[in-house]
Amino acid sequence: MQLLKTNFHPDLSPKDISESSNLSVFKRYTARGIILRGEDILLLYTERYDDYTLPGGGIDEGEDNIVGLKRELREETGARGVRNVKDFGRYDEYRPWHLPADGDIIHIISFCYVCEIDETLGETSYEDYEVSNGMEHRWVNIHEAISHNENVFANSPKKGLSIYREIFLLKRIVEKLIDGDSK
Secondary structure (H helix, E strand, O other): OOOOEEEEOOOOOHHHHOOOOOEEEEEEEEEEEEEEOEEEEEEEOOOOOOOEEEEEOOOOOOHHHHHHHHHHHHHHHHHOOEEEEEEEEEEEEEEEOOOOOOOOEEEEOOOOOEEEOOOOOOOOOOOOHHHOOEEEEEEEEHHHHHHHHHHHHHHHHOOOOOHHHHHHHHHHHHHHHHHHHOO
């Protein structure tokens, strides 16, 4: 899958992940779904951070990426009938990690896929922390989601680290899948 971007947390640099570094790196693989209906996109809204993110999450050890994508979409949005799955791109990010037993740095590798789903969404099965963070799925105009996230990024002290990734990916989706369709 094509690498779209590699991003480093402000407290890290490429030298922190080099072989000469004393820091250990823990890898986390994720699958994220891009589901469009015109200029509307299925996103997750999280009240705690007041932001929009692509649905998806961690791929279990030994789990196929597409199987993980379908599981995550079902859990977070109630999506059924996930089909026509196509590679969109990969987004890599490096962040300091808070569980020293795993490593000093987490390398999150997000595999992003464009797909279609059935018209009707089923029940979700959010994890406890997702419920306590006020997570819910929403169909949102992609331009409004970008504008909203940019405003949060510029003005909110409670923004999460993921918002930078989401702004980048949403803009890339517009560029490649929405504006690209009209050219």
